[in-house]
Amino acid sequence: MGLLSILRKLKSTPDQEVRILLLGLDNGGKTTLLKQLASEDISHITPTQGFNIKSVQSQGFKLNVWDIGGQRKIRPYWRNYFENTDVLIYVIDSADRKRFEETGQELAELLDEEKLSGVPVLVFANKQDLLTAAPASEIAEGLNLHTIRDRAWQIQSCSALTGEGVQDGMNWVCKSVNAKKK
Amino acid sequence: MRFLKDSGSLCLLEVMFGSIWGCFYASFLRYWLKWFIRQVTGRCELQRICADCKSGAPRTTKAEYSLKNSKSSVLRAAVDVEEDHLDQCLDVIIREKHIKSQKDPTFRSNLKVCLLQITGYTNLFASTEALRKENFDSERDEHEEMLLKLWDLLMPDTKLESRVTKQWGDIGFQGDDPKTDFRGMGMLGLTNLVFFSEHYTQEARQVLSHANHPKLGYSYAIVGINLTEMAYSLMKGGALKPHFYNTVSGRPQLLHFHQLYCYLAYHFDKFWVEEKPASIMEFNHYREKFHDKIKIQLLDPAVSLILTEESKKQPTK
Numbered sequence: 116m117g118l119l120s121i122l123r124k125l126k127s128t129p130d131q132e133v134r135i136l137l138l139g140l141d142n143g144g145k146t147t148l149l150k151q152l153a154s155e156d157i158s159h160i161t162p163t164q165g166f167n168i169k170s171v172q173s174q175g176f177k178l179n180v181w182d183i184g185g186q187r188k189i190r191p192y193w194r195n196y197f198e199n200t201d202v203l204i205y206v207i208d209s210a211d212r213k214r215f216e217e218t219g220q221e222l223a224e225l226l227d228e229e230k231l232s233g234v235p236v237l238v239f240a241n242k243q244d245l246l247t248a249a250p251a252s253e254i255a256e257g258l259n260l261h262t263i264r265d266r267a268w269q270i271q272s273c274s275a276l277t278g279e280g281v282q283d284g285m286n287w288v289c290k291s292v293n294a295k296k297k
Numbered sequence: 298m299r300f301l302k303d304s305g306s307l308c309l310l311e312v313m314f315g316s317i318w319g320c321f322y323a324s325f326l327r328y329w330l331k332w333f334i335r336q337v338t339g340r341c342e343l344q345r346i347c348a349d350c351k352s353g354a355p356r357t358t359k360a361e362y363s364l365k366n367s368k369s370s371v372l373r374a375a376v377d378v379e380e381d382h383l384d385q386c387l388d389v390i391i392r393e394k395h396i397k398s399q400k401d402p403t404f405r406s407n408l409k410v411c412l413l414q415i416t417g418y419t420n421l422f423a424s425t426e427a428l429r430k431e432n433f434d435s436e437r438d439e440h441e442e443m444l445l446k447l448w449d450l451l452m453p454d455t456k457l458e459s460r461v462t463k464q465w466g467d468i469g470f471q472g473d474d475p476k477t478d479f480r481g482m483g484m485l486g487l488t489n490l491v492f493f494s495e496h497y498t499q500e501a502r503q504v505l506s507h508a509n510h511p512k513l514g515y516s517y518a519i520v521g522i523n524l525t526e527m528a529y530s531l532m533k534g535g536a537l538k539p540h541f542y543n544t545v546s547g548r549p550q551l552l553h554f555h556q557l558y559c560y561l562a563y564h565f566d567k568f569w570v571e572e573k574p575a576s577i578m579e580f581n582h583y584r585e586k587f588h589d590k591i592k593i594q595l596l597d598p599a600v601s602l603i604l605t606e607e608s609k610k611q612p613t614k
Contacts, residue, residue, distance in 0.1 A: 142477040159429070159481035161526045162471055162519045165580035186471035188516065192578050 130177040133292050134199050138225065139206035140218050141185035144241040147275040148206060149182040152285070157276065162186070166196070174289045190221070197230035201295070202237065202288050209240045209248035209272070219258050226263065235267040235291040237284055244274040267291050328368070340401070341394045343372075347407040352546070354539035354598045360411040361538075369393055376415050380548075383412060410546055417548030418541055422532055424551050429485040429529060433476050440484065443491055444475060450494035451505055451517075469508055469517030478522060485529065486522040492555035493521070493562050497604060500559070504566040513570065515577050524561045527588055528554065536595050543601045560602045561591070 137145045146167060150157045153169045163184035171178045181196055183189070203225065207218050222238075225231060238260065240251040251272035255261070260268060269287045273280030331342050338345065342363050350356035364372050371389050378386040387405055390396075396404060434440050441460075448457050451468050458464060461474045470478050479486045494501040508517035531537050532554065540557065541549045568587050574580070594600055 141471040142480075159526055159529065161481055161486075161523045162478050162516075164516060164519050164523060164584075165578045165582075167581060186516065186519070188466065188471075189577060192576065195578070 130172060130175055131292075131296075132177045132179060133201045133288075135178055135180045135202050135204060135288065136196055136200045137180055137182040137204045137206065138193060138221075139185050140208070140211075140214060140221065141187075142211070143185055143206040143208045143218075144239075144275040145182045145185060145206045148204075148239065148241070148273075148281065149180055151275050151278055151281055152178075152180060165189070173285060176289055176292065178285075178288075193225075194228070194230070197228060200231060200234050201292055202235050203231060204237045204239060204284075204288070206239045206241050206275075207254060208242050209251075209254060210242050210245040212247075212249060215249075215254070215257055222258060226266075233266050235288075235295065236263075236269075237288055237291075238268070238270040239275075239280075239284055240270060240272040241275055243272045243280065244277050267294070323366070327366075341396065343390070343394065343408060344396060344401055344404055347404050347411070348401070352407070352410065354542040354600070356407070357411045357414045357542040358539060358598070360408065361415050364415075375412060377419070378412065378416060380413075380416070383409065383416075386412070413547045414542050414545070414549070417545070418535075418538055421541070421549045421551070421554060425485055425529060425532055425554055428488060428551070429481075429483045431484040433479040433484060433487060435476055440487070443487055447487070447491050447494060450491070450498060451501060465518075467509070468505065469515070469519055469521070471516070471519060475518065478519060480522075482522050482525045482529065486525045488551075489525045489528075489555055489558040489562075490518060490521045492552075493559045496555075497559050497563070500563050500604070504562060507566050507570055513573060515569065515580060520565070520580070521562055523584065524565055525558060527584070527591075528558050528561055531591070531595070536592060539595060539598060539600050540602050543599065544603060556604070557602055560604050563604055 137149060139145055141162065146160050146163050147157050149167055149169055150160065152171050163182065165184060167182040169180050169182075171180060183193055183196055205222055205225070208214070226236070238254070238258070240249070240254045242248050243251075249257075251270050255270045260270060269284075269291075271280055271284035271287065273284055275281065334345070335341055340348070343360060346356060346359045346363060350359055361376060364376050367373050371386075371393050375386050375390060387409055390408070391398065391405065398405060433444075445457065448465075448468065455464070455467075463473055465473060465475050472478075505517050507513070508515050508520070528537075537557065541553065545553050565584075565587050568590070569583060572583055572586075574583050591602070594602065
């Protein structure tokens with residue numbers, strides 16, 4: 116067998132593609148999380164106008180992560196990206212208590228979307244590196260996550276800045292994709 | 298098929314030959330070629346560059362290359378010399394290269410301009426980096442004043458109802474309080490926005506009116522901060538060297554960086570309006586297209602990204 120045919124054989128079993136949607140209010144840390152996942156520089160991130168997309172290899176999956184801007188003006192466009200989503204990741208700024216209500220409403224609306232029905236949701240309680248950050252348990256309670264019955268869900272505290280907790284969250288993502296496909 | 302294979306290996310050969318030639322030239326041939334020309338013309342490479350190349354990027358870029366690749370450590374160190382030691386450094390170069398000032402009276406002043414531009418670029422990057430790292434801080438009066446000034450310059454007929462208000466959305470910030478939008482660009486982002494509104498008020502308001510278009514619109518301030526990132530990255534990678542070498546005949550200052558931002562802000566808007574994107578969600582695609590356009594412009598040795606009088610005269614809506 117020549118080198119070329121080995122390469123071809125490798126190519127014929129590509130990683131399973133997974134579509135991940137990254138949503139949340141502006142300044143939640145979605146782009147920082149995306150760049151952290153792709154091991155890119157996170158020191159000069161600017162607010163997202165439109166969206167960013169990156170592909171990351173993880174545990175035999177090719178994760179196509181869509182990071183959509185969170186400002187109010189472009190939230191109506193979120194629905195354009197719902198189709199064929201495998202996992203929804205919802206990012207919350209745990210230190211921005213003033214906007215817990217707003218972020219809760221947005222999440223509740225997402226969970227009511229028909230196109231996202233049954234899609235597993237991971238909530239990242241981000242910015243845990245800040246002293247004023249609320250613990251994940253408090254956020255879970257505030258968002259009434261325990262009442263979710265129609266899908267798998269998980270809340271994970273993390274800091275996209277330091278990377279802490281991010282991998283744990285992604286492990287859950289891969290596990291829930293596996294569970295769903297079986 | 299066979300032909301393709303042959304042309305493929307031919308290509309490979311060419312690349313190999315190219316890189317071998319490159320190595321050979323840089324490490325061996327260049328030195329002897331320089332020595333030979335020096336014997337014939339009686340002038341060293343730096344003298345020839347300073348006398349024969351047009352001032353600005355054509356001259357300074359070549360001088361920078363020549364200095365950085367010199368065999369002499371004194372010449373190599375010249376590209377990092379501090380302003381206080383510049384004259385001393387020029388004396389050392391003249392001595393080292395046995396240059397007779399009477400025979401080549403313009404050499405010293407020409408090389409001085411080159412060195413001011415080369416070291417000035419490095420210093421300018423340090424200044425932009427320092428301003429970028431300065432976070433917007435609501436506790437600091439000067440930061441708050443600058444933010445309010447931005448509003449007054451862009452919206453002279455509308456009063457800001459309070460410091461935290463939805464009105465910030467009218468000039469393209471994301472939420473009720475702009476402070477979080479500066480993020481990775483820090484005070485560099487705000488300073489650029491204020492500079493554009495202050496020095497090119499008509500243009501800035503014209504751009505804002507386009508940005509607020511119901512269909513073709515975008516978020517003025519957010520896009521502005523994004524363009525600051527573009528300017529910063531171009532600066533960091535050295536791509537702006539020819540622009541500054543052509544437009545500032547000495548040390549470039551922060552003001553020149555802000556002016557470059559103004560060029561980007563004005564021309565990005567023009568580009569966006571011409572391209573008519575389907576929606577704001579297309580932003581990153583058109584940003585990249587615009588970025589490529591600017592990078593191509595920067596490859597031209599005569600590049601000068603200055604907002605011209607012509608664009609100043611264009612009627613505002």
